[in-house]
Amino acid sequence: MQSGEMADNRAIVRSSRRLTIGLVLAGVLVAGCQPGQQGGERPPVADDLRTVNVYEIAQALGLKVTDITSTHFTLKNPANIVMIFTYPGGHAYVNATSIGEVGDVAVVDGSTRLPGSLIGRIRNAMEAYRETPVPTPTASGRVVIDAGHGGKDPGAPAANGYDEKTINLQVAQKLRSILNSRGVYVVMTRDGDTFVELEERADVANRMGADLFVSLHADTASDRSVRGYTIYVADAAPWSTVKMAEAIENAMGAAGLSSRGVRRANYKVLVRTQGPAVLIEMGFISNSREASLLTDGAFQNRLAQAIADGICACLK
Numbered sequence: 001m002q003s004g005e006m007a008d009n010r011a012i013v014r015s016s017r018r019l020t021i022g023l024v025l026a027g028v029l030v031a032g033c034q035p036g037q038q039g040g041e042r043p044p045v046a047d048d049l050r051t052v053n054v055y056e057i058a059q060a061l062g063l064k065v066t067d068i069t070s071t072h073f074t075l076k077n078p079a080n081i082v083m084i085f086t087y088p089g090g091h092a093y094v095n096a097t098s099i100g101e102v103g104d105v106a107v108v109d110g111s112t113r114l115p116g117s118l119i120g121r122i123r124n125a126m127e128a129y130r131e132t133p134v135p136t137p138t139a140s141g142r143v144v145i146d147a148g149h150g151g152k153d154p155g156a157p158a159a160n161g162y163d164e165k166t167i168n169l170q171v172a173q174k175l176r177s178i179l180n181s182r183g184v185y186v187v188m189t190r191d192g193d194t195f196v197e198l199e200e201r202a203d204v205a206n207r208m209g210a211d212l213f214v215s216l217h218a219d220t221a222s223d224r225s226v227r228g229y230t231i232y233v234a235d236a237a238p239w240s241t242v243k244m245a246e247a248i249e250n251a252m253g254a255a256g257l258s259s260r261g262v263r264r265a266n267y268k269v270l271v272r273t274q275g276p277a278v279l280i281e282m283g284f285i286s287n288s289r290e291a292s293l294l295t296d297g298a299f300q301n302r303l304a305q306a307i308a309d310g311i312c313a314c315l316k
């Protein structure tokens, strides 16, 4: 690990005001924990003391995160475009009109924290928009989710110190519960930090005649600037499998990472699986930004949601 990476992991405090806020917040928390204190509930933490990540903002305002870069976030719904610039002094814009400076931005454990008051400020500037409820896509089918690596095989190291095997399993478990809630029957090739041979992973799908085998991995490259997700199918995969891979590739765009497209490669799990099989490289964990996202629980949920949307589209 190089010293440059260490800096990414540390809380980067960009303003001394943040320290003051931190002390005030610590004061509130300490006060709230004192034994013997009577007289009702702890006062709620005010919006300007609370910090939120971009997904919490999106969820609170009914927006989708459509772009994540090192300088800004873009969030959208059909009536509004919100841009939040995260460098010191950066402004937030709602439909191209500034709503003022974003305020204190801190990177904590690789996750960008923004002032909670942004939610109210953005809401005030947004055009009224009532979302027509879109039915959650449901599907029936039998899917094998294969969390890549495990046990003695850690997979690739992430720029922030995590192992690929851990990220793969965390997303796999989230994906399973989303698919289950939508009516899809899921079998996991592993559900813990265990080593499973590649042949056995494919055979799980072959034995049950799965409608789809989905292997989850995270990519790595010596060039740390390489980013984006890739969907692989075997060289000999039929067109119907390519169409499934394209549906997943398309749906994954909603999570905010860029696509490197559907590609062919003879990974063992893809070649040995008799039914449709895809391998998803969810992003590059050699890239510090994507490593931060892929180890962030909120982003993992968002990604699992997008992959589930794609799988449900495949099973239709």
Ligand SMILES: [Zn+2]
Binding pocket: 148, 149, 155, 156, 164, 217, 218
């Ligand atoms: Zn892998």
